[in-house]
Amino acid sequence: MVRGIETKVQTYEGMQRSENRTLILMLVPCVVILFLTTVAPLMHLLYTSTLDWNLTKPFAKEFYGIGNYVWMFTDDEFYDAVGVALQLIFESVFLQIVLGIALAELLAVDFKGKNLLRTLFIFPMVIPPVVAAVLWRIMYNPRAGLFSYFLGLLGFDVAMLGSSETALHAIVIVEVWQYTPFVLLMFMAAYSVIPEELYEAADIDGAGWWGKFCHITLPAIRPMIIVAVLFRVIGTIKVFPTILITTHGGPGTSTTTVNFYTYIKAFEQAEVGYSSAVGVFMFVMVIATIMVIRYMAKFLGGTE
Amino acid sequence: MKRNAGLSTKTVIRKLFFYIALIATVFFFMMPIYHFATMSIKTEVDAFASPPKWFFVPTFEHYKSVFGEIDYTRSLLNSIIISFCTVLFSLVIGLPAAYSLSRLKFKVKNAILVWILSTTMLPPMSIILPYYLIYMNLHLLDTRTGMVIIYFTLALPLTVWMMKTFFDDVPLALEEAARIDGCSTFGIFMRISIPVVSHGIMACAVFSWITAWNEFLFGLILTRKFAKPATVGIMMFSRFEDIKWGSIAAGSVTIMFPVLVFSFFMRKFLIQGLTKGALKE
Numbered sequence: 001m002v003r004g005i006e007t008k009v010q011t012y013e014g015m016q017r018s019e020n021r022t023l024i025l026m027l028v029p030c031v032v033i034l035f036l037t038t039v040a041p042l043m044h045l046l047y048t049s050t051l052d053w054n055l056t057k058p059f060a061k062e063f064y065g066i067g068n069y070v071w072m073f074t075d076d077e078f079y080d081a082v083g084v085a086l087q088l089i090f091e092s093v094f095l096q097i098v099l100g101i102a103l104a105e106l107l108a109v110d111f112k113g114k115n116l117l118r119t120l121f122i123f124p125m126v127i128p129p130v131v132a133a134v135l136w137r138i139m140y141n142p143r144a145g146l147f148s149y150f151l152g153l154l155g156f157d158v159a160m161l162g163s164s165e166t167a168l169h170a171i172v173i174v175e176v177w178q179y180t181p182f183v184l185l186m187f188m189a190a191y192s193v194i195p196e197e198l199y200e201a202a203d204i205d206g207a208g209w210w211g212k213f214c215h216i217t218l219p220a221i222r223p224m225i226i227v228a229v230l231f232r233v234i235g236t237i238k239v240f241p242t243i244l245i246t247t248h249g250g251p252g253t254s255t256t257t258v259n260f261y262t263y264i265k266a267f268e269q270a271e272v273g274y275s276s277a278v279g280v281f282m283f284v285m286v287i288a289t290i291m292v293i294r295y296m297a298k299f300l301g302g303t304e
Numbered sequence: 305m306k307r308n309a310g311l312s313t314k315t316v317i318r319k320l321f322f323y324i325a326l327i328a329t330v331f332f333f334m335m336p337i338y339h340f341a342t343m344s345i346k347t348e349v350d351a352f353a354s355p356p357k358w359f360f361v362p363t364f365e366h367y368k369s370v371f372g373e374i375d376y377t378r379s380l381l382n383s384i385i386i387s388f389c390t391v392l393f394s395l396v397i398g399l400p401a402a403y404s405l406s407r408l409k410f411k412v413k414n415a416i417l418v419w420i421l422s423t424t425m426l427p428p429m430s431i432i433l434p435y436y437l438i439y440m441n442l443h444l445l446d447t448r449t450g451m452v453i454i455y456f457t458l459a460l461p462l463t464v465w466m467m468k469t470f471f472d473d474v475p476l477a478l479e480e481a482a483r484i485d486g487c488s489t490f491g492i493f494m495r496i497s498i499p500v501v502s503h504g505i506m507a508c509a510v511f512s513w514i515t516a517w518n519e520f521l522f523g524l525i526l527t528r529k530f531a532k533p534a535t536v537g538i539m540m541f542s543r544f545e546d547i548k549w550g551s552i553a554a555g556s557v558t559i560m561f562p563v564l565v566f567s568f569f570m571r572k573f574l575i576q577g578l579t580k581g582a583l584k585e
Contacts, residue, residue: 015483022489023404030401030464031416037457038423041434048437106325117330119571124333126567126574128518130535131556135340138549144352146339181333185575234425241520262429267525272433279430286427 042283049276056270068277078278080253081261085237088168088257092175093232097225099176100183104191104221105213107184118188121181129178133245136174137161140246147173164254167247171255174242179235183228190224191217226297233289237282258282344553351549366554370541375529376555379537383559386448386533387516390455391509397456398463399505403493405464406471417468424461428521436525446528454522459512466511470504471497507573510566517563534559 052064072078107114124132139147142159151158160170194217202212238259243249249256249264256264262282266275343351345362370376405417435454436445444450474497482492498505523533538555541548567574 019489020408023408026400026490026493027404027408027416030397030420030460033397034420034423034457034460037453038426038431041431041438042426044434044438045430048433103329106322106329109322117326118575119568120330120334122567122571122574123337123564126514126518126563127337127560128520128535128556128563130518130520130538131560134538134552134556135336138340138343138553139336144343144549146335146356149356177333177336189575238427238429240429259427259429266433266436272437276433279427279433282427283430286425290422290425 045276045279045283048272049280051273051276053273054270055272064273068273071274072277072281077253077256078258078261081256081258084168084253084255085257085259088171088175088239088255089233089236091169092172092179092236093229095172095176096180096183096232097228099180100187100228101221101225103180103184104187105217107188108191118185121184123181124178125182127178130241130245132174132178133242136170136177136242137246140170161247162251164251167251167255170246171239171242174246175236175239179232183232186224186228187221190221194220223297226293230290230293233293234286237286237289258285340553341557344550344557346550348550351553366550367558370551370554370558373540373551375532375540376534376537378530379532379534380558382448382451382531383517383534383537386451386455386531387513389448389452390459390516391512393452393456394459394463394512395505395509398460398508399467399498400493402464402467403471403497406468417465420461420464424458424465432522432525435522439526445526446531448531450526451523451531451533454526455516455519458519459515462515463508463512466508467501467504470501470508474500503573507570507576510570510574514563514566517559 049068050064050066051061052067053061107117127135136147139145140160142148142162148159151160158166160166198216199212202216207215237257239257240259240263243255243257243260244263247255249260258278259282262275262278265271265278339356342360344366345364346357346360347363347365350357350360405413439445439450444453478500479492479496482496487495518535519533520535523536524539527533527536534555538552538559541551541555
């Protein structure tokens with residue numbers, strides 16, 4: 001009798017063990033592959049960042065220590081690129097979040113065609129970024145561009161992409177156009193789970209629109225705002241096709257972000273060693289951004 | 305009486321404001337796509353007319369010339385092959401991993417999950433240089449295999465992360481019943497769990513497919529001629545001294561069209577997948 005129970009327990013444990021073994025075997029390929037395809041290249045990047053290596057001079061590949069990093073931190077163009085990147089990130093993420101909230105507020109009421117509208121909003125964010133870039137290059141074209149045409153009607157006569165003062169704003173508009181819908185859909189999802197009773201109670205207390213917005217809506221969607229900021233900051237660091245196709249970093253260096261600067265150094269000037277160092281810097285910045293935003297989220301009590 | 309009348313004017317103004325804001329929004333977000341799409345069926349003269357021509361006689365000459373360009377049609381074929389292989393491989397490797405991460409009860413599991421998610425945040429510009437150098441040594445530059453490997457790397461973490469949330473929702477009672485009937489863990493995964501999450505798999509496949517289909521940077525750097533994807537292929541129309549806007553528009557609409565169609569039919573899952581992932585963060 002007792003023996004019987006014991007064997008039963010053992011087989012149960014055995015089952016558990018074999019189940020775990022199967023589960024781990026199912027996970028291993030994925031972990032190994034991801035390690036090889038992401039961690040290994042990063043190691044390689046770290047290695048090449050310590051070399052004095054320009055692909056146009058094949059025999060000049062030698063150990064350079066932290067030389068590339070010293071070069072980077074004394075390079076004015078690099079600092080310019082950091083500045084441009086920061087301006088692009090602040091402007092476009094700020095506009096996306098504000099517009100996203102405004103539109104979510106606008107669309108909070110029920111009306112005919114709301115679902116259709118939600119579907120339409122998917123379109124800008126799923127079209128290939130390179131197509132968005134080409135599309136906006138045409139929109140900004142002084143002769144054929146619809147955007148230039150409307151600017152002209154409003155009395156502005158600027159070739160947005162041609163002047164170093166407006167080129168970055170032109171990029172911001174493209175970013176806002178493509179990713180505000182993404183932010184909006186996230187906020188709409190957050191809105192949909194706010195209990196209706198809260199607003200009804202506020203109505204009874206005689207709260208106005210602004211009061212309801214500040215005391216109910218904003219606190220309720222705050223976790224989503226933090227997630228959206230995180231996603232969009234990381235996304236904006238990586239902006240590439242838009243800049244390549246509309247301005248190619250110009251005029252001058254007015255739209256050369258760190259990301260684009262890495263591209264120019266690596267693939268137009270073949271500075272493997274130096275661009276690796278900038279690549280490492282960008283990687284560190286992304287990690288730092290994630291950590292800062294997560295810390296802020298904890299600090300603000302955003303993640304419930 | 306008076307108060308009522310006042311309210312109704314207020315309501316009317318509010319409604320008016322609402323619809324103006326709505327139309328302006330739709331106009332800003334949709335007009336560029338419409339304008340661009342119509343450009344591909346306008347003659348050069350109509351496309352560059354100012355003020356813009358809203359009514360015109362459509363022409364298909366741009367599509368004819370685009371599809372007559374052998375380099376472009378090859379790049380389209382490349383994109384189709386590469387993106388479908390990407391989806392296939394990321395499901396084959398990602399599904400078991402997602403299931404495993406959903407069912408395992410170890411502490412390390414969460415660390416692995418976070419690590420997998422963090423790989424999606426890697427700046428592509430940081431890892432493209434090592435890829436370029438490694439591919440050069442392995443002779444993978446300008447090959448479809450090379451492209452599938454890199455796109456698979458982009459799609460795999462998304463697959464694992466998304467599918468894990470779907471597997472989490474599968475009722476355990478269903479799996480326990482099968483286990484009592486003597487089904488192995490892998491058998492349960494194949495015969496019980498996969499069919500239950502088939503909708504999620506569809507959504508996930510569309511996500512990975514769009515990721516691979518839309519990608520530009522890796523295609524630009526890691527291919528020269530033979531394995532060039534369509535997103536890079538459309539650039540060829542601006543190579544000559546005067547840019548062929550009509551051809552670029554036609555080529556772009558061709559690669560944009562399937563994405564719009566897929567996302568239209570999968571809209572529910574896309575929004576769900578998007579917000580589900582974000583809420584779980």
